[in-house]
Amino acid sequence: MDIIFDELIDSYLATNVGMVKNFLSKSLSAHLADNITALYAGDLLLSAGTGNDISVNHNKLIRSDKIYWLDRLHNNTHENIFFDLIDRFVYHLNSTCYTGITGYEFHYTLYEKGSFYKRHLDNFKQNGTREFSMIMYLNPEVEGGELRIYQGSQWQDITPNAGKSVFFKSNELEHEVLVTQLPRMSVTGWLKVAR
DSSP, X not given: OHHHHHHHHHHHHHHSOEEESOSSOHHHHHHHHHHXXXXXXXXXXXXXXXXXXXSEEOOTTTBOOEEEEOOGGGOOHHHHHHHHHHHHHHHHHHHHHOOOOOEEEEEEEEEOTTOOEEEEOSSOXXXXXXXXXXXXXXXXXXXXXXXXXXXXXXXXXEOOOTTOEEEEETTXXXXXXXXXXXXXXXXXXXXEOOO
């Protein structure tokens, strides 16, 4: 995995947007997608909002995805494999780049057909602990739902294919999710530092 980790880091250092295929194996991507499908069928996904724990705004004109927070306490085999992978990546990132990551948070994300997320930054104004944003896509089939990342007057559209991971600074790059034509699934989260 170190080769894949290095490819993700090197592409980030070269372009400010790290990207790598097969960060998640096909098998793990499929299992996590199955988890989202089961949660959706059980009506356990929640409407996502903007803001933090103190002040959450559920404005469907800004953001219309659904989420479910991951936690080792769920004791889900595939989620724990995912957490073990993130632990390895954080260790590698800290030991090669001295980033000082001390924790993370991740959730499942489902964009139903017609859903989107308008242009935004991932860091809270009152709490700057989110250092890096990470998105790992689970969809074997995609139509729409590209991640658009802005750098100055330029932007880059990233297709959300299964196994692909995207990595960038949470407080630097504005981004949005374009309107989906098929359901779009991912694991999305943040590597965090102490402040």
